[in-house]
Amino acid sequence: MIRLTIIGSGNVAQHLIKAFSASSLVEIVQAFSRKKEALTHLLDAEKIITDFSALKETDLFIISVSDNAISEVSKQIPFENKLVVHTSGTTSIDVLDSKNRKGVFYPLQTFSKNKTVDFSIIPICLEADNQEDYDILETTAKSISNAVFSISSEQRKALHVAAVFVNNFTNHLYQLGQEICEEHQVPFEILKPLIQETADKIKTLNPAEAQTGPAKRHDSVTTDAHLDYITDENQKNIYKILTQSIQNNGKKL
Amino acid sequence: MIRLTIIGSGNVAQHLIKAFSASSLVEIVQAFSRKKEALTHLLDAEKIITDFSALKETDLFIISVSDNAISEVSKQIPFENKLVVHTSGTTSIDVLDSKNRKGVFYPLQTFSKNKTVDFSIIPICLEADNQEDYDILETTAKSISNAVFSISSEQRKALHVAAVFVNNFTNHLYQLGQEICEEHQVPFEILKPLIQETADKIKTLNPAEAQTGPAKRHDSVTTDAHLDYITDENQKNIYKILTQSIQNNGKKL
CATH class of the missing domain: 1.10.1040.20 (ProC-like, C-terminal domain)
Known part of the structure; x- marks a missing residue:
């Protein structure tokens, strides 16, 4: 069982929360949102935090915020040597703060607020700095999708x-x-x-x-x-x- | 039962022949092709003619040839006061020779040689000079499609x-x-x-x-x-x- 944290409350974050909630192979321990009510329709209120100091340690932190905020958000995580990934198609793995282990978890799909998607066919493009971290990402991705790919930042x-x-x-x-x-x-x-x-x-x-x-x-x-x-x-x-x-x-x- | 003639052997003509062949409400009496072998996989050889003088009289002549040949082909039909239509999206009803009654039978779809299509959902856009002819086209179109529209040349x-x-x-x-x-x-x-x-x-x-x-x-x-x-x-x-x-x-x- 992979215990993970979602940071963000936008379209991609919400679709990921829905998909992970339906999987028995992962557990969403917490989700961070600046406004609690952005996620209360998806998660128990006690799991939603609005302050980084309330973050618990988990196996994987998925930052799903606007591209230009990823770097700053990664600095706010009050841990070291944890696996921290972003979900952006355009952002290099290197913008993530290097105090933690870095990765990318990019679901290649167009997400609209008002339309549900079948996550099982959505390609998820993964990148990690080492094989062990890649394996964690792969297990996590395969818990929601049948189309998981290793894709470098350049690709x-x-x-x-x-x-x-x-x-x-x-x-x-x-x-x-x-x-x-x-x-x-x-x-x-x-x-x-x-x-x-x-x-x-x-x-x-x-x-x-x-x-x-x-x-x-x-x-x-x-x-x-x-x-x-x-x-x-x-x-x-x-x-x-x-x-x-x-x-x-x-x-x- | 509407008895009709297809003139042409290209993509659209072939898909129409397939669709009409599967319908019990219309009968393909003949099809004209410059080369007989272009249609022998779809129709009995005796129904395929290569000379306009062999055309029989039917309720409807559907000209499905390249746009710039429609006018000339319509002149080759050795009858008068028959209902003659083309299948072109871009060509005015007026290019058809006025010795016959004119119409348009335009299936709005992209047809590839190597891919079968479900004709029942293909919109067919119809135009005729009078209601009686429109009714013939509508009956014919509805025999193969559930999406039939009255569309003027301008539309x-x-x-x-x-x-x-x-x-x-x-x-x-x-x-x-x-x-x-x-x-x-x-x-x-x-x-x-x-x-x-x-x-x-x-x-x-x-x-x-x-x-x-x-x-x-x-x-x-x-x-x-x-x-x-x-x-x-x-x-x-x-x-x-x-x-x-x-x-x-x-x-x-």
Whole structure:
């Protein structure tokens, strides 16, 4: 049984608390939140602390706070030689205070407050300074997920950049699609099966193989007609640049 | 029972043939293909014709060929006052030869040769010149899909442009994500659950609500770090423009 502490009360912290609470292989001893009421719907009140001096010693401290606060929070932990990890996709393992053993426990998923997720399929990317610590992280991660990976800080940077493309930017394209629909009184609903299928396709095809559409076909009659049709300069600009990128097969211009 | 003819042998034509073949409410009388062998895996050889003079009269002729060939093909149909439709998202109903009654039968989905699709959830966008013809198209569409919509040529243009954003461009972002992973020896597999979740989210949230990430948070430390990390000029350019667009909430710059 791994006894652990969660520090933070944001989206990722809350999803981790839910997932660990459902596992019999780990125990959440305490969670730290600046405001107690942020976590009372998830944990017994006596487990929620608001002062670092109330922290108990456990096997693992998981810091899940905004990236720029990780370093400072790691200094606040009043212990030495404990295993302390953060959950950030972009932050190096080295920002953690070196009085403790360092690691990373990065669940690669997009978490929304209002949507539950199936943690068992969420990839968790782990990093530690030595094998013994890695084993603790691996046991902890496997208690909630079937997709656990050893990923260095350098690889994690690449993953996070790639995640911005496939998640943040993709979602923004959905938004632009919705705006184009609404501007012309077309229900965005009509596009939802297409959006699902686009994501489903790459389970079996690689994205380059799955690419279709006027840009891919170099069908300039259609791409020109689309550019004439789009009135918004921002949409037009994005249309041009992504069309070019498809036609160059994602290569440098 | 609606008796119909498919003209064309590409992806869309083949998926339509498969879907109609499975329906007891319509009958494919003939299909036209320039090369007979393109369709012999789907239809009895005697139903496949390679010469327009062999066309029989049916209730509905569905032209599913490349956009720039629709007009010419519609002229080749050796009948008058028949219902003739095309399946294009971008082409006006008016390109069809006016010796016949005109319509549009546009299944809004991305079709790949090597992937079967569940036609029942594919939206089919219909347009006709009169109610009687619309009814024929509606009966035909409902024989294979539960999502049938009346969409004017003008609305269809908007839908197609929006579809390019949410499908073609999204898929290209997947490709860029994969390239970033491969460049840094990270398995692209790790990102696949995130891609699924990104698409799943908008079943319940609208895209603007679902938006997360450093651009949305105006976290310039992270976006600057990402831009430093990306070496490819094309990727860098796309990163900048989509980050700006998220920060302007998709509005004109």
